[in-house]
Amino acid sequence: MRDYLARFKKVLASLERWIMEPVDPRPLGLFRLWFGFLCLVNLALLWPDMPMWFGNDGVLPPEVHQRMTSGFRISFYTFTGYSDHAIVMMRLFGFLGGLGLLTGIFPRTSAFLTWMTASSIAWRNADILNSGDNLIRIGSFFLIFARSGESFNLVNLVQAWRGRPNSPYRTKIPAWPQRILQLQLCIVYFVAGVWKAKGDPWLDGSAVGTVLQLGEFQRFPIPDFVMTPFGSSVLTFFTLGFELAFPFLVWVPRLRVPVLVMGLSLHAGLEWMMNVQLFQWVITSYYLLFLRFKKNQFDKESIKTDA
Amino acid sequence: MRSGLNYISFCKRRWPVFVLIGYTVAALSWSMPSGSMPGKRGVDAAVAPLMIGLNLWQSWDMFAPNPRSEDIWVGISYETLEGPSGEVPVTKMIEMSYFQRWQRERWRKYFNDHLRTDVESLLWRPYAEYLRNEIQAEGYKPSKIELTRWWRTTEKPVRSDLRADVRKTPWNSYTFYRWHVENPRGDTRQ
Numbered sequence: 001m002r003d004y005l006a007r008f009k010k011v012l013a014s015l016e017r018w019i020m021e022p023v024d025p026r027p028l029g030l031f032r033l034w035f036g037f038l039c040l041v042n043l044a045l046l047w048p049d050m051p052m053w054f055g056n057d058g059v060l061p062p063e064v065h066q067r068m069t070s071g072f073r074i075s076f077y078t079f080t081g082y083s084d085h086a087i088v089m090m091r092l093f094g095f096l097g098g099l100g101l102l103t104g105i106f107p108r109t110s111a112f113l114t115w116m117t118a119s120s121i122a123w124r125n126a127d128i129l130n131s132g133d134n135l136i137r138i139g140s141f142f143l144i145f146a147r148s149g150e151s152f153n154l155v156n157l158v159q160a161w162r163g164r165p166n167s168p169y170r171t172k173i174p175a176w177p178q179r180i181l182q183l184q185l186c187i188v189y190f191v192a193g194v195w196k197a198k199g200d201p202w203l204d205g206s207a208v209g210t211v212l213q214l215g216e217f218q219r220f221p222i223p224d225f226v227m228t229p230f231g232s233s234v235l236t237f238f239t240l241g242f243e244l245a246f247p248f249l250v251w252v253p254r255l256r257v258p259v260l261v262m263g264l265s266l267h268a269g270l271e272w273m274m275n276v277q278l279f280q281w282v283i284t285s286y287y288l289l290f291l292r293f294k295k296n297q298f299d300k301e302s303i304k305t306d307a
Numbered sequence: 308m309r310s311g312l313n314y315i316s317f318c319k320r321r322w323p324v325f326v327l328i329g330y331t332v333a334a335l336s337w338s339m340p341s342g343s344m345p346g347k348r349g350v351d352a353a354v355a356p357l358m359i360g361l362n363l364w365q366s367w368d369m370f371a372p373n374p375r376s377e378d379i380w381v382g383i384s385y386e387t388l389e390g391p392s393g394e395v396p397v398t399k400m401i402e403m404s405y406f407q408r409w410q411r412e413r414w415r416k417y418f419n420d421h422l423r424t425d426v427e428s429l430l431w432r433p434y435a436e437y438l439r440n441e442i443q444a445e446g447y448k449p450s451k452i453e454l455t456r457w458w459r460t461t462e463k464p465v466r467s468d469l470r471a472d473v474r475k476t477p478w479n480s481y482t483f484y485r486w487h488v489e490n491p492r493g494d495t496r497q
Contacts, residue, residue: 019324045410052437053413059434067429071359119362127421127430128413134365141363176323183331191338191367198340199372206463211374213461215401215471216415219408224467232465275400277412 019179022172024293029104029151031181031288032111035139036101038285039114042136042278043094046121050087054124065124075120086124090117101143104153111143131188132279135286138184146177178289185286186247193243202240205233212273219275226273235269242266250290260287333358338367377458378471381418382480383438384455387447388489399457401471423456423483431484439488454484 052058060068062082072078076086076093094117100110118137122129150171201207209232212222225231242262249255264287267280318325336350337358344350358364380399386392398418400408408415422430435452442449457478462469 016321016324019327020321046413049413053417057437057440059417059430059437061433061436064429064433071356073360073362075362115362122362125417127427128417130412130416131367131369134367137362138365141361174323176327180327180330183327184334187331187334187338188367191335192369192371194343195340195368195371197372198343199374201373202371206465207370207374209463209465210376210461211370213465213469213471213474214375214378215474216379216398216419218401218471219405221472222470227465227467227470229464275408275412277409 019176021175023175023178025147025150025171025173026152026293027289027291028146028148028173028178029153030291031285032101032104032107032143032146032148033152034285034288035136035143035282036098036103036110036114038278038282039101039118039136039140040095040098041281042132043091043098043117045277047091050090051084053128054087054090054121055084056082060125060127069123069126073119073123074116075123076116077120077123086120090120093117097140101140101148104149104151105155107149107153108144108146111140111146111148115140115144130276130279132277132282135184135188135279135282139181139282139286142177142180142184147173148177181286182289185283185289186250188283189243189246193240196240196243202236205229205236208232208235208239217274217276220272222273239266256290260290263287330363334363334365338365340368340372376461378461379419379423379456379458381423382455382457384453385438385442385449386451387442388450389447391447396457422454425483428484432486435484435486439486449488452486452488453482455480455482 046053053060056062065082076089077083080086080089093113097110097113097115097117100106101114115137118133118140122133122137150173196202196207199207201210206229209227209229211217212227212232226235246259246263249259264284267284270276271280332350333354336344336347337354339347341347380396382394382396382399384392384394396402398411398415400411400415403411421427422434431454435454438452439449457480459474459476459478468474
């Protein structure tokens with residue numbers, strides 16, 4: 001009994017260390033940079049249609065929206081009410097937020113602005129959201145609490161360019177926001193796998209073959225060998241197996257690189273065949289959180305996964 | 308008293324651990340299918356104000372449990388008092404350029420997943436009114452607006468000639484909303 005208790009305490013202590021011990025700021029910095037860029041692209045894609053989706057004279061006028069929503073949610077609309085000024089705020093603060101994340105200037109404020117923008121979009125018209133929007137909203141929320149601006153920021157870049165690098169990577173940062181985002185990715189895959197495992201088409205191998213017949217999702221031409229029962233089965237079982245296994249295998253140091261490479265291959269294939277806007281890009285941006293930078297010099301570094 | 312203070316100090320030092328564990332349980336429970344996790348109902352009820360209020364709600368049921376078995380698009384047609392009329396395949400993505408179908412993915416989501424369905428019929432009239440305003444902005448007076456859903460069923464086993472851009476199967480259609488604009492109260496559900 002004492003033995004078990006001692007083991008349990010040991011596990012708890014390692015968990016605590018994993019969450020509490022400061023970490024290299026570069027994986028989170030790189031994630032912030034790429035995530036910020038994707039937020040800007042997302043905003044640009046949405047920009048021309050914003051009055052239609054969110055305006056009082058758009059497809060979802062306030063009297064209809066009120067019937068579809070309930071409960072309190074923080075967003076720009078909390079302050080503006082049903083006003084088209086909120087669209088101006090989404091555009092302005094969404095742009096500033098994305099730019100701030102991209103450059104690492106005022107990263108926490110930028111994350112807050114990005115989160116407010118994403119939250120406003122989600123509140124005003126949830127019918128246009130895809131899973132990429134969920135990841136942007138959640139990712140920006142936890143970046144508010146992260147010291148993500150310690151590396152890969154514009155100031156460091158300019159100083160390095162002037163030949164005066166300021167050793168930006170020696171400062172370690174709290175790990176917990178990065179850990180939450182890593183776990184969030186695992187939750188995404190695991191839950192998606194569990195949902196799929198409840199459907200017969202995912203168990204008999206026909207799911208991908210069915211999805212690929214849907215012209216509404218089709219993007220670039222799908223190779224003929226994929227459009228066969230065998231091709232469909234292989235891709236269906238690979239998708240299901242990968243989603244269920246990722247949350248466990250990605251933590252095994254030896255398997256991390258192969259798992260991440262497999263994930264990139266899966267999402268690259270989906271990006272080629274299917275049109276889900278930025279989802280594949282946003283979900284793979286979370287992969288950056290699992291990287292480990294070997295050396296301290298910006299220009300000489302090689303990337304290794306965290307052991 | 309002292310042990311109480313120690314406990315508070317213990318918790319204060321470890322708040323990130325509690326946040327991380329709490330959020331992981333909350334997010335997992337929130338997004339899992341019902342019946343897949345013990346205590347899900349209780350956990351969801353407890354965390355709902357935070358998950359919704361802070362916009363951390365989430366769902367990850369893409370193409371699951373069953374992917375849609377019908378290929379779909381939504382089209383509109385309109386007539387104007389001046390004569391010009393038109394038909395627009397709003398979400399016939401396969402006929403759009405690569406960039407347009409990428410940029411308009413949210414249109415697909417809105418029209419195919421929501422506006423098309425009978426359970427979200429409250430979206431029909433606002434969209435028709437939006438369309439009326441758009442047509443009026445071009446200088447015409449619309450007299451009739453129709454919303455039509457088009458579909459064809461997927462087949463098993465999959466073959467290369469079932470790919471959407473080469474498939475020959477005819478589309479089924481149904482006009483689910485018709486609005487006679489000159490009589491604002493004259494909208495009819497089909």
